[in-house]
Amino acid sequence: MITLKSAREIDVMARAGRIVAGTLALMREIVRPGLTTEDLDRAAEEFIRSHEGATPSFKGLYGFPKTLCTSIDVEIVHGIPSSRRVLDEGSIVSVDVGAQLEGLHADSATTIGVGRIPPETERLLAVTQACLVAGIAEARVGNHVGDIGHAVQQVAEEAGYGVVRELVGHGIGTRFHEEPQVPNYGSPKRGPRLLEGMTLAIEPMITIGNPATKTLADKWTVVTADGSLSAHFEHTVAITADGPRILTAA
Ligand code: MG
Ligand code: MG
DSSP: OOOOOOHHHHHHHHHHHHHHHHHHHHHHHHOOTTOBHHHHHHHHHHHHHTSTTOEESSTTGGGOOSSEEEEETTEEEOOOOOTTOBOOTTOEEEEEEEEEETTEEEEEEEEEEOSSOOHHHHHHHHHHHHHHHHHHHTOOTTOBHHHHHHHHHHHHHHTTOEEOOSOOEEEOSSSSSEEEEEOSOOOTTOSSBOOTTOEEEEOOEEESSOOOEEEOTTSSOEEETTOOOEEEOBEEEEEETTEEEETTOO
């Protein structure tokens, strides 16, 4: 069932979203070669809990042990922060985070270059961000979920990149994952109609090579099957009468 949120609920989600945005801004500030993904996780959890009533959404969700998902290079999503994972110069790390406030969630992700990164990697990050912007632009009353996916897919494929199929965006609210699913591919005017009060996590996962995935033995980390680089950007967006409202903007 797709739930519609009241203006009050959307405002609470926007407050949770500002905490999420602040967390990602902090990550962009501190990421550097030599840091571990555990260091990032500790800083993120401390930041979220420094806001009264706020808790990390991921910790305990389906048994996930940490505040962040940190996914490096060929890892697409759901990497588990670890004191053994050191950030290397030239790598990219996708940082995905959710926060809960007053029983409502917000969800956002960004992919950060570690030190200096190669031009082809820069291009992957720029295109994946452009995919997110294109998807959000379609998050309007009267459009369909397929319009979002179609826009994301067009930008990615025009750039020669792959769109991950096995993982998708989602509705979000009192539960972290709600209906509808929001694929990063699709056809215009297909899928559920977008209504005022829907809140969606739109999250393109884009690969330089083939977008087929596999899951590592830790049962969480999803990687590209062909070992190609991948990037991930995400915002939580409300469908409003005035157009898309990004709830996880800084
Ligand atoms: Mg996320
Ligand atoms: Mg999400």
